Amino acid sequence: MANYSSIQQGGNPSPYGSGDPYYAASTGYITPAPVKKSGGNNWLKFGLPVLIIVIVGGVVGGILGTRKHTSSSSTASADAAASSAASVKNQIGRFATATNSEWMMPVYPSTTNAAAFGAPSLIPSTNAAVAWPQDPFSPASPDILTTRPDRPRLIAPAYKWAALPQLIKSDPYLQGWNKTIFGNATNYMSLPPVVYFMDGDSGILDNAREIKMRIKAFGYVYRMTNDTQWVTRAWSELQNAVSSSFGPNDNTKWNPTHFLDTAELSAAFGIAYDWMYDAWSDDQKTTIRANVIQYGLNNGVSAYTDPTVFFGWWRTNTTGNWNCVCNGGLTLASLSILGDDTTGVATQLLGLTVDSAKQNCALAPSDDGTWSETAHYWYFGTTGFSEMTSALMTATGSDYGMLTANSNFHLTGMFHMYAYGTTSPFDWGDHGPNKFSTTANGLFLFAEQYKSPQFALWQREQQDAAEPWSMFWYDPSISGAFWNGAALDQFFDNQLDQWGSMRSSWTDGHALYLAIKAGKNQGHQTHNDLDVGDFVLDALGTRWAGELGSGDYRSPDYFSNDTQTSNRWLYYRKMTEGQNTILINRVNQNVLALPTVNHDTTGEQQGSSTVYTVPSDSTAFWTTDMTSAYFDATSVKRGARLLNARRQVLLQDEINSQGTVDWRMHTNATVDASGTTATLTRDGQTMTVSILNAPAGASFSTSMAQRYADDPTPPVPDQPNPNITVLIISLPAGQYTLEVLFNPQWPDMAASDFVTPPSVPLDSWSLTSHN
Ligand SMILES: *[C@@H]1O[C@H](CO)[C@@H](O)[C@H](O)[C@H]1NC(C)=O
Numbered sequence: 001m002a003n004y005s006s007i008q009q010g011g012n013p014s015p016y017g018s019g020d021p022y023y024a025a026s027t028g029y030i031t032p033a034p035v036k037k038s039g040g041n042n043w044l045k046f047g048l049p050v051l052i053i054v055i056v057g058g059v060v061g062g063i064l065g066t067r068k069h070t071s072s073s074s075t076a077s078a079d080a081a082a083s084s085a086a087s088v089k090n091q092i093g094r095f096a097t098a099t100n101s102e103w104m105m106p107v108y109p110s111t112t113n114a115a116a117f118g119a120p121s122l123i124p125s126t127n128a129a130v131a132w133p134q135d136p137f138s139p140a141s142p143d144i145l146t147t148r149p150d151r152p153r154l155i156a157p158a159y160k161w162a163a164l165p166q167l168i169k170s171d172p173y174l175q176g177w178n179k180t181i182f183g184n185a186t187n188y189m190s191l192p193p194v195v196y197f198m199d200g201d202s203g204i205l206d207n208a209r210e211i212k213m214r215i216k217a218f219g220y221v222y223r224m225t226n227d228t229q230w231v232t233r234a235w236s237e238l239q240n241a242v243s244s245s246f247g248p249n250d251n252t253k254w255n256p257t258h259f260l261d262t263a264e265l266s267a268a269f270g271i272a273y274d275w276m277y278d279a280w281s282d283d284q285k286t287t288i289r290a291n292v293i294q295y296g297l298n299n300g301v302s303a304y305t306d307p308t309v310f311f312g313w314w315r316t317n318t319t320g321n322w323n324c325v326c327n328g329g330l331t332l333a334s335l336s337i338l339g340d341d342t343t344g345v346a347t348q349l350l351g352l353t354v355d356s357a358k359q360n361c362a363l364a365p366s367d368d369g370t371w372s373e374t375a376h377y378w379y380f381g382t383t384g385f386s387e388m389t390s391a392l393m394t395a396t397g398s399d400y401g402m403l404t405a406n407s408n409f410h411l412t413g414m415f416h417m418y419a420y421g422t423t424s425p426f427d428w429g430d431h432g433p434n435k436f437s438t439t440a441n442g443l444f445l446f447a448e449q450y451k452s453p454q455f456a457l458w459q460r461e462q463q464d465a466a467e468p469w470s471m472f473w474y475d476p477s478i479s480g481a482f483w484n485g486a487a488l489d490q491f492f493d494n495q496l497d498q499w500g501s502m503r504s505s506w507t508d509g510h511a512l513y514l515a516i517k518a519g520k521n522q523g524h525q526t527h528n529d530l531d532v533g534d535f536v537l538d539a540l541g542t543r544w545a546g547e548l549g550s551g552d553y554r555s556p557d558y559f560s561n562d563t564q565t566s567n568r569w570l571y572y573r574k575m576t577e578g579q580n581t582i583l584i585n586r587v588n589q590n591v592l593a594l595p596t597v598n599h600d601t602t603g604e605q606q607g608s609s610t611v612y613t614v615p616s617d618s619t620a621f622w623t624t625d626m627t628s629a630y631f632d633a634t635s636v637k638r639g640a641r642l643l644n645a646r647r648q649v650l651l652q653d654e655i656n657s658q659g660t661v662d663w664r665m666h667t668n669a670t671v672d673a674s675g676t677t678a679t680l681t682r683d684g685q686t687m688t689v690s691i692l693n694a695p696a697g698a699s700f701s702t703s704m705a706q707r708y709a710d711d712p713t714p715p716v717p718d719q720p721n722p723n724i725t726v727l728i729i730s731l732p733a734g735q736y737t738l739e740v741l742f743n744p745q746w747p748d749m750a751a752s753d754f755v756t757p758p759s760v761p762l763d764s765w766s767l768t769s770h771n
């Protein structure tokens, strides 16, 4: 057996050999009203306007009891404002959601509404009537051994369940989510228990997360109805997960060698034990405790303390989702049985998991908030972090320093918002497995704990908000609009993940979004690609330049390591060829790249209205010297900027290369390339791309998204990339300036409205250099 220190070498060692899935050896100009896209796509209107008489002050107060946040100025005008803000929210209801995209993006109406779209505000005194009541449990000196006297103690304490029905009535979001959870639970009720499936090196993680998702829904509906049929159904799900048909009949039933599985099942059992505590018989409680201790917690203790097992590698030196998910699951289960547990294992583990999470999980975001494992792994990491932190707070009265272990942790909420484009996220690197119980709803917790209401206002519009945690983390007294005061651009400068996010609007589904990155090619838990210079581009409701995403996690050596000779970099989706960047000499980028970046913005913030018109001189740019990413070039620089009031994009490369040069961009669009112009069409929209001042021999060509025939071959063939076209400019060795201009064909722009920018060297770019 490997020992801990041997498996922790290099930052990304896979203790499992190849293939481990998580640890890799681990408008403005125009704001159109929601438009139906051609081709029969539907727009679903969620949340029809709900008109509810607002119950003010005293009545609700009588029901909810004393409130933490009482109005200091309960004047008549404040009451009027309260009533106005709350009724406006109900009149608007929830925004529609696009059903024609993978991401079900919210659709914001073109409207101004000063009363509803104010600055983000957390529990304004005017909305106190719909705030959560004060927690009656507040231990004088918080301690793990001081547990909340009543149940539930995990995330959703009794006083919140008592207040929830009334809050649901006054808030369209809670109302919609409650209904969805009931529907989901009803659906799960009719299904047989989750069938055991060992998915190679991905283990039984899908099983574990699906069980957890169901248990949360059953527990929620039980507590909202007192109907024990949900408890009975939950019991059969729990029994199934410890039955002889579910894995080996020994202590490895929950697959501790892939500890995420063990942790997520432990969390599921913990939630079941705690949320349905009053409905279980003593025998059932004894059984659940015995199961979670044998298959979950005892393995957790081994992971931490037994030097002969290798499956606890994530407990140190792992600033990524593994540490968050593993410690989170062990913590939830331990807290749930604390006091009833006579073995001492729960107390022992709490003494280990909290410190480990503070030193690892909490440090997963860089000091600029970027989740260094990739934008998708943010979901897994922040879910684990949020569940653990919230459960500690509700069960013990203290977060034990989780929230402050990383003084920049709050920035990871902002990171997520800026990583979201108009159509979908800037989804570089690996995308992770099925999410099931994993969501972005930690944003609700961060909104409250980090006093950042825009996070909650953002997340409540998202499709994955409808699940039980939101019902307790979201505070309906919040008011305002997330876009009000949101800067259009944000730049993330930590060397690990230098990147920029630029857009023309936060609320126009057709807005322009450009995101581009440099950063290091190592240090991302082996979830990244060799992609310095990579970018995505959205406009007109379509992604024009996009990502290929994960390869097959079960491919040999996919996660072997991130050294230059790793076989990971032979897979097309991971190699430089598969990215939207420059390829030199048709070889991969240098894994030791240390690019530098520069950027600037005219700094506009969107205001209250969803109809936002950027000033005519509004712009932003981002440049990188990425020479260090290449082996056969003297200099490689790339820059991108927004032109013409953010309606056009210039992508400029300055290259002095001893090897061949390939400019590559992957697109789902249909491409018609001819000479120095390419016409891209998709979703009934058009984008023209042209090479300005084209160097001799520079013209567009296209290919399928696959490796060059003479590339070295990976251990197994690549996954195909159907319907993806690569737009290419191929040139021999030499010195070039490539200026590629992207002109989305906005419906309100005539040909003469497009600008042709001057030629300006990247080092001379400024906010006014292209006026
Ligand atoms: C964690 O990393 C530090 C610094 O690189 C190293 O000294 C330590 O040995 C590592 N710990 C383990 C358990 O590998």
Ligand SMILES: *[C@@H]1O[C@H](CO)[C@@H](O)[C@H](O)[C@H]1NC(C)=O
Pocket (backbone or CB within 6 Å): 164, 165, 166, 168, 169, 178, 179, 182, 183
């Ligand atoms: C929650 O949703 C269910 C199903 O639609 C509904 O029966 C119930 O009344 C809702 N709860 C509240 C408090 O509105």
Ligand SMILES: *[C@@H]1O[C@H](CO)[C@@H](O)[C@H](O)[C@H]1NC(C)=O
Pocket (backbone or CB within 6 Å): 180, 183, 184, 187
């Ligand atoms: C929950 O219900 C919603 C609304 O019907 C649906 O869109 C969603 O797919 C369901 N989720 C699951 C996991 O079944």
Ligand SMILES: *[C@@H]1O[C@H](CO)[C@@H](O)[C@H](O)[C@H]1NC(C)=O
Pocket (backbone or CB within 6 Å): 223, 224, 225, 226
């Ligand atoms: C469920 O039972 C609890 C405790 O007896 C009670 O407070 C609550 O009102 C009941 N809820 C429903 C929907 O009957």
Ligand SMILES: *[C@@H]1O[C@H](CO)[C@@H](O)[C@H](O)[C@H]1NC(C)=O
Pocket (backbone or CB within 6 Å): 102, 543, 544, 545, 546, 547, 548, 549, 666, 667, 668, 724
């Ligand atoms: C193509 O579209 C799919 C589905 O929306 C998306 O996941 C993928 O990233 C897109 N690929 C590119 C290269 O844009």
Ligand SMILES: *[C@@H]1O[C@H](CO)[C@@H](O)[C@H](O)[C@H]1NC(C)=O
Pocket (backbone or CB within 6 Å): 557, 560, 561, 562, 563, 565, 566, 567, 568
């Ligand atoms: C990295 O992985 C490759 C296989 O992809 C292997 O041949 C090589 O030895 C590994 N290097 C290190 C330092 O582990």
Ligand SMILES: *[C@@H]1O[C@H](CO)[C@@H](O)[C@H](O)[C@H]1NC(C)=O
Pocket (backbone or CB within 6 Å): 722, 723
């Ligand atoms: C590729 O295009 C074909 C034909 O339009 C379509 O049937 C297929 O679903 C597409 N495949 C993917 C993965 O989008």
